[in-house]
Amino acid sequence: MIPPQWLWEFRxxxxxxxxxxxxxxxxxxxxAEQWLGQTWRELxxxxxxxxxxxxSGVPAAPAVQLSTTLA
Structure with missing residues (x-):
């Protein structure tokens, strides 16, 4: 059995x-969301x-907008 895979696509x-x-x-x-919360500034x-x-290659949620002005 293949475990579920979650990853981020960046734009x-x-x-x-x-x-x-x-x-x-x-x-x-x-x-995945924890990791993004910790690294969004660098991204x-x-x-x-x-x-x-x-x-598994399909969008699971709407895009998260990254902005250093939110910090």
Missing amino acids: DVTGTVLPEPTSPVFTNQYD AAAGVADAVVLH
């Missing part, structure tokens, strides 16, 4: 999927405008 301000940075793979959505500084959590 720039135009909505283009970014090849870098890459997301770790998580076994549950909670861990935003690297040019990520929003992130979408994927469950």
Whole structure:
């Protein structure tokens, strides 16, 4: 049995999927969201405008907008 896979897809301000940075793979959505909560500032500084959590390759929730102005 293959465990569920959760990961983040990152997009720039135009909505283009970014090849870098890459997301770790998580076994549950909670861990994926915890990780994003801890790293969003670094991701935003690297040019990520929003992130979408994927469950086995399918969007599982609306995009999360990253902005250093929210800090």
